[in-house]
Amino acid sequence: MNEIPEARLVTISLIIVGSGTLLYFISSLTALIVEGDLQGILRRRSMERAIGSLSEHVLLCGIGTTGWHIATELRAVGVPFVVVDADRERIAELDEEFGDELLFVCGDATDDHVLDLAGVERARGVISALNDDKSNLFVTISARALNPTARIVAKSIEPSTERKLRRAGADAVVAPNYIGGVRLFSEMVSPKxxxxxxxxxxxxxxxxxxxxxxxxxxxxxxxxxxxxxxxxxxxxxxxxxxxxxxxxxxxxxxxxxxxxxxxxxxxxxxxxxxxxxxxxxxx
Structure with missing residues (x-):
């Protein structure tokens, strides 16, 4: 009989602890929903599945000013693509404009693992539009090693980098500064x-x-x-x-x-x- 009060005490303690755990779980779940974290988790998982099912798509590495225009054009012609960039704020801005149709991997595009997450081995092409030649060179080398048949188009800042990018595996090299200069000249002498x-x-x-x-x-x-x-x-x-x-x-x-x-x-x-x-x- 003396053990009964002790047993009751243990039972009451377990109930209190269990109730506290349940309340903590409910509170955490509510916080996830309220703060949008749960929605973000579900979105990421859905996006990972979508990227995993892609093939013959384009990897767009770099979502700066140049990359933003590229993304807009790819969407306009209906070419499936995955954005790869380490700048979370920039991706968030693009995500706000494109909505749920945007597929992206937030990470360093020079990292082979990040390119793998974007499905580089199944891609038809890779566009490296990062803001420095060294990064574009590394992306080109990695992409060519991971997908020997993909078409790789790389951005170059300095004219001297074009030859290096081609040797690294780029099929085409685009120099925006040079093209911009030619365009300004052409607009002056032959606008029509x-x-x-x-x-x-x-x-x-x-x-x-x-x-x-x-x-x-x-x-x-x-x-x-x-x-x-x-x-x-x-x-x-x-x-x-x-x-x-x-x-x-x-x-x-x-x-x-x-x-x-x-x-x-x-x-x-x-x-x-x-x-x-x-x-x-x-x-």
Missing amino acids: TVAFLDRIVQFGGGISVGLAAVDVPAESPLVGQRLAETDIREAGALVVAVHRADGDYVYNPGGEHMLQAGDSLIVLAEAKDATRLRNTLQG
């Missing part, structure tokens, strides 16, 4: 030409006609035919140049120009006509 080129180099944004590259595969039924023998023009596509497999260009090809396997036709067409031409060339 620049305005026309601005309209045709991009699809989206209400622009129905643009430049597109359409490949001629080896199994295409049009291989060996002259341009005049095809119905490419009737399909609504104007061939303005042909990019040969050896890297040379044939500008304004005539009707006698013969199509070869590995050619890439640079056409002026509406997006739907360019798509139809691709289907025709693939047979």
Whole structure:
């Protein structure tokens, strides 16, 4: 009988401790919900699953001024992409504008593990738009090692870096300072030409006609035919140049120009006509 009060005391203590634990759990859960942490956790997990299921996407490394414009263009043409940047505030700003459709990895783009999280091995391409040449060089080296077939486009600040970036594996190097200078010059001496080129180099944004590259595969039924023998023009596509497999260009090809396997036709067409031409060339 003497043990009964002690047992009751133990039971009461357990109830108090258990109730306290439950209240703490409820309080913590409420704090998560109120502060938005739970929503953030769920968003990150959902985004990780979405990135894990991606393939043939583009990694955009660097979301500075240049990267922001790139992200806007990628979204406009419907190309799936993942942003990689270590600046949480910058990503938050982009996330606020893009909403739930934005996929990102917050981390150092020069880190192989971070590139892996962004699905670099399954990506069709990598754009390195960081604000210093050294970082862009490291991203290029890592991306090429992790995905030998991806197309890599790197930004360069100093002209002397272009050769190093190409040796590191970049397929193309873009120097914004140089391009900006040429653009300012062109706007002064040939504004109408620049305005026309601005309209045709991009699809989206209400622009129905643009430049597109359409490949001629080896199994295409049009291989060996002259341009005049095809119905490419009737399909609504104007061939303005042909990019040969050896890297040379044939500008304004005539009707006698013969199509070869590995050619890439640079056409002026509406997006739907360019798509139809691709289907025709693939047979």
